[in-house]
Amino acid sequence: MSLENTAAEAAPETLSLEELEAEGDLAADYIEGLLDIVDLDGDLDIDVANGRAYVSVSGGGVDLDRLATPDAVQALQDLTRLAVQAKTGRFSRIIVDVGGSRDARANELKRMVDAAVAQIAAGRSEVELEPMSSYERKLVHDTVADRGYHSESRGEGRERRLVISAA
Structure with a gap:
């Protein structure tokens, strides 16, 4: 690891399973709110693996597919991480997936x-x-x-x- 890495790439704080599940719930709530605002349907699944919470959005048809582009998923993930960080007070490593794009x-x-x-x-x-x-x-x-x-x-x-x- 070089010194050029950002703070986000530094060794992350190890969170308990309960903390990761709570982050996943916060992220899912945030994404669900965004989907409601833009009037999109989607099923949300939360998983915890490799020290990260994963939130997947599936279903929703063609309209949701428009959110599955790499740039849109990255933007959604960045916004979701910020929302979770605002609630928890710590950097979040949440991974967001839309329609299998990851x-x-x-x-x-x-x-x-x-x-x-x-x-x-x-x-x-x-x-x-x-x-x-x-x-x-x-x-x-x-x-x-x-x-x-x-x-x-x-x-x-x-x-x-x-x-x-x-x-």
Whole structure:
């Protein structure tokens, strides 16, 4: 971990299962309120795994699909984290998913890693990926390590990206 990481990427406070479930409930209440304001239907599911609360919004048809774009999901997650933080007084690591968009993005990231690994196998020394969120970078770091390659984050803020190279 480099010194360039933001406070949000630093080692997070470990929360109990009850605290994570409470964060999930607060997040679900907030998202439900937003869906009501914009008159969208959606079913909310809360899960706790890997030290994080996950809130998934499903159903709702075509109208909800418009919220499932990566930028919209990231914005919804950022707003939800702020709402939870305002209630709890601590940084929230809530993960929000709309219509399975997180799984779709995870699959897309795996394809990016496959393409980068193929370029390295073909002789490139390193491959720089597009900027991505800290959560996405974590997924990519894990995928790259599983494949026996090396990755590191470079850049600042919204321009922070991963660079993949041979181990």
